[in-house]
Amino acid sequence: MTDDIFENMPIISPTVTHREGENDEVESKGNSVVGSDSIERFKHLHNEGENAEGRCMSPFHTVDKAEEKRRLLPSKLPIVQCIARARIPTTQGPEIFLHLYSNDSDNKEHLAIVFGEDIRSRSLYKQRKGDTQSDRMIRGAYVGKLYPGRRDADFDKSTGLKLEFDSNGDMIVDKNTTYCDTTLVRIHSECYTGETAWSARCDCGEQFDEAGRLMGINGHGCIVYLRQEGRGIGLGEKLKAYNLQDLGADTVEANLLLRHPADKRSFGMATAILIDLGLIEIDLLTNNPDKIIAVEGRDRQVHVHHRVPMVPLAWQGEEGVKSKEVEGYLRTKVEKMGHLLSKPL
Ligand SMILES: [Zn+2]
Numbered sequence: 001m002t003d004d005i006f007e008n009m010p011i012i013s014p015t016v017t018h019r020e021g022e023n024d025e026v027e028s029k030g031n032s033v034v035g036s037d038s039i040e041r042f043k044h045l046h047n048e049g050e051n052a053e054g055r056c057m058s059p060f061h062t063v064d065k066a067e068e069k070r071r072l073l074p075s076k077l078p079i080v081q082c083i084a085r086a087r088i089p090t091t092q093g094p095e096i097f098l099h100l101y102s103n104d105s106d107n108k109e110h111l112a113i114v115f116g117e118d119i120r121s122r123s124l125y126k127q128r129k130g131d132t133q134s135d136r137m138i139r140g141a142y143v144g145k146l147y148p149g150r151r152d153a154d155f156d157k158s159t160g161l162k163l164e165f166d167s168n169g170d171m172i173v174d175k176n177t178t179y180c181d182t183t184l185v186r187i188h189s190e191c192y193t194g195e196t197a198w199s200a201r202c203d204c205g206e207q208f209d210e211a212g213r214l215m216g217i218n219g220h221g222c223i224v225y226l227r228q229e230g231r232g233i234g235l236g237e238k239l240k241a242y243n244l245q246d247l248g249a250d251t252v253e254a255n256l257l258l259r260h261p262a263d264k265r266s267f268g269m270a271t272a273i274l275i276d277l278g279l280i281e282i283d284l285l286t287n288n289p290d291k292i293i294a295v296e297g298r299d300r301q302v303h304v305h306h307r308v309p310m311v312p313l314a315w316q317g318e319e320g321v322k323s324k325e326v327e328g329y330l331r332t333k334v335e336k337m338g339h340l341l342s343k344p345l
Contacts, residue, residue: 085140
């Protein structure tokens, strides 16, 4: 099920600990009300095969080869534009720079949570018609630090840092002002239940926290936060899937019974946002081999140098999400979704 490309891909350990699954939701396995027969039946109702994003929608992973999967990705990425960026001091210590994006393919507000003042969005910093220095500071297109009375967005007197632009108004990338090295990245899909409502059905909240912790230690990093709740099926459908799980289905079966693909997420938006941030050489925090292919894009516009595994905290003998639901959820990821988690479940 796992392609050689991933088995051979260098794995690096984060500075301290690592962990994971992948973020999404659901799970529980039990005395199936929903047996494999049902799944076979439902497979026919779900356009088995690939979705528009080219992701394998089959829980059985009929397409095994990375190159084949890559060719199925869409040839066009969404066009994204960063609307605003702001510095956020955090309760955890490190400062982050929150970037809000608009795009041409959905009406959701996707985010990039950036560690490092010098990671810069090309679309945010591009000079706009009628732009004033004040406009630029207000939308967050400044270098260095804001302070009361500052007037120039492109030049920070306190640090001497200065941004330069070409005749089209595009920011000229200079290593002294703009980060260009390989960057630790996590692609995280929104999970209201796991991040806000203390759910122990999944480990999304834990993964999110851990990604931020590692990036804080590294000093640079980016969590692309995609608004695709419930593996892309939305919160209402996700709640129904939870009920099906309580009735005995696993996370994949529950989605199929609701006539959704096992995983409806797409990652072209993340690829486009990473390119906009100049993060094209990355180390990716994930256990999901399909995500590596999807994030790199059809033409490998982004290059994943290393995969950084995420091992669930509870498996490391630390505090972490513990419940029979999350254990079943992780088991389904490994057994049905090809996740590279090595601890026997
Ligand atoms: Zn979740």
